[in-house]
Amino acid sequence: QVQLVQSGSELKKPGASVKVSCKASGYTFTTYAMNWVRQAPGQGLEWMGWINTNTGNPTYAQGFTGRFVFSLDTSVSTAYLQISSLKAEDTAVYYCARAPPTGVLDYWGQGTLVTVSS
Amino acid sequence: EIVLTQSPGTLSLSPGERATLSCRASQSVSRGYLAWYQQKPGQAPRLLIYGASSRATGIPDRFSGSGSGTDFTLTISRLEPEDFAVYYCHQYGDSPDTFGQGTKLEIK
Numbered sequence: 001q002v003q004l005v006q007s008g009s010e011l012k013k014p015g016a017s018v019k020v021s022c023k024a025s026g027y028t029f030t031t032y033a034m035n036w037v038r039q040a041p042g043q044g045l046e047w048m049g050w051i052n053t054n055t056g057n058p059t060y061a062q063g064f065t066g067r068f069v070f071s072l073d074t075s076v077s078t079a080y081l082q083i084s085s086l087k088a089e090d091t092a093v094y095y096c097a098r099a100p101p102t103g104v105l106d107y108w109g110q111g112t113l114v115t116v117s118s
Numbered sequence: 119e120i121v122l123t124q125s126p127g128t129l130s131l132s133p134g135e136r137a138t139l140s141c142r143a144s145q146s147v148s149r150g151y152l153a154w155y156q157q158k159p160g161q162a163p164r165l166l167i168y169g170a171s172s173r174a175t176g177i178p179d180r181f182s183g184s185g186s187g188t189d190f191t192l193t194i195s196r197l198e199p200e201d202f203a204v205y206y207c208h209q210y211g212d213s214p215d216t217f218g219q220g221t222k223l224e225i226k
Binding site for chain 2: 035049059097102104107109
């Protein structure tokens with residue numbers, strides 16, 4: 001069965017960096033894109049962008065350029081989200097979500113809470 | 119970018135009743151690429167409907183989606199206790215993807 005398992009919660013200080021992992025199983029990793037979605041506390045869903053798991057080419061939504069980096073390690077079927085120069089407003093749950101070529105988000109990771117606080 | 123507006127913001131109904139949730143797009147959704155997700159507290163969203171009207175694997179047939187162009191509807195024919203949650207629409211036809219702000223379905 002398809003599973004996306006994300007790394008655990010993180011508590012970081014402002015200015016630090018964090019790397020969230022998303023390990024896929026139950027399907028061929030390189031046949032589906034991986035998307036990232038943010039959900040701030042008590043708020044809705046915000047699409048951050050996606051990475052082509054075949055080519056490694058990332059696409060970032062406006063507002064997620066510069067400090068946000070999507071990457072892959074296809075040898076272990078894992079996608080990564082790295083956020084640098086963390087700010088308090090980066091505090092959120094970050095989800096990875098698989099997408100077939102149509103782009104619908106058909107399977108989601110369980111989410112990773114990143115808390116940025118001094 | 120396409121703005122999705124969901125209504126109502128909160129819907130208060132009783133088990134057994136019919137729920138109708140709306141999602142209106144600021145411009146036509148390409149190829150009808152509109153999805154609905156259910157999210158319960160502390161859980162990840164779950165795909166219910168894709169392509170405006172196709173049910174995802176394992177989704178009960180009391181959930182149905184309809185619409186095209188700019189107006190879409192999620193209908194839950196007879197509410198079960200486990201259906202009370204927040205529902206989001208999502209368009210994935212044009213980049214960037216966008217989500218509606220959500221409709222909270224609560225027990226009356």
